[in-house]
Amino acid sequence: MITVQRVAKAAGKHLTKAALTLRKALGARATRSCPACGSAVVGFFRYGDNAEWGCPACGASPRERLMNWLVQQGTLDVPTDGAILHMAPNERSLVRRFSSAADYTPADLDPSRYVVADMRxxxxxDFSERDRYDLFYASHVMEHVPDDMAVLRNIYHALKPGGEAWLIVPLWDRPTEDGSFDIPPRERERRFGQWDHVRQYGPDFADRIRAAGFDLEEIDAAAIDTDTRHFHGLDDRLFRARKPGGEPAR
Ligand SMILES: [Zn+2]
Incomplete structure (x- = not known):
């Protein structure tokens, strides 16, 4: 669905991206760095309300940069010997990282929307695998599913003991507001930010994850020191959920 809001966002993105390219061509110093592609960049381009959203070299978002940075820091450990289920694999840098795993499954409800090979x-x-995955990654997926508690329980069962789910969702400061696909698309866009979202999460997403049985660590970019955060243009919050049991987490 094309809306005025989306067109405005896309136009703004294009303009600021062009401005960054021009600044670089005119000799502006590349004083920032993208952890997703390793490029030195002049800055990041605007998308919507976020003035420092995209990497001009690879397109990575703040959350994609955050994930790469956390892996590079050793905060997150990609289980390359194990099995990874990667939902909605839009982020190329993470496809590269995760696809080095012994058993990598990129997947989506609609695989035709992706250029990634071997999509499932x-x-x-309706997901009933048991004790199969070491890592489940889903960024901006949970706000699309009709019953997120059912999905969290399905993810829990699909993970091996000690396995982790790395979840990122759009957040606001207020409590989570749930909707359904019975609400017209226009109203969903107004209430939840996008026509195919059925809820808007707040910080209480954490309570839902714990209610599904997970141990939870929240990794908020806001807690990273200001210089590092600015240098890499890091933003967003990762909900790192761990299924109890198995080897102790590192
Ligand atoms: Zn980049």
Whole structure:
């Protein structure tokens, strides 16, 4: 669905991206660095309300940069000997990292939307694998599913003991507001920020993750020191959920 809001966002993105390219061509110093592609960059381009959203070299978002930075820091450990289920694999840098795993499954409800090889169709509402994955990654997926508690429980069962789910969702400061696909698309866009979202999460997303049985660590970019955060343009919050049991977490 094309809306005025989306067109405005896309136009703004294009303009600021062009401005960054021009500044670089005119000799502006590249004083920032993208952890997703390793490029030195002049800055990051605007998308919507976020003035420092995209990497001009690879397109990575603040959350994609955050994930790469956390892996590079050793805060997150990609289980390359194990099995990884990567939902909605839009982020190229993470496809590169995760696909080095012994058993890598990129998946989506609609695999035709992706250029990634060997996509599998997975409906998280109807997902009954057991004790199979070491890592489940889903960025901006949970706000699309009709029943997120059912999906969290499905993810829990699909993970091995000690396995982790790395979840990122759009957040606001207020409590989570749930909707359904019975609400018209226009109203969903107004209430939840996008026509195919059925809820808007708040910080209480954490309570839902714990209610599904997980141990939870929240990694907020806001807690990273200001210089590092600015240098890499890091933003967003990772909900790192761990299924109890197995080897102790590092
Ligand atoms: Zn980049």
């Amino acid at each position: 169709r997975v409906d998280l509402m």
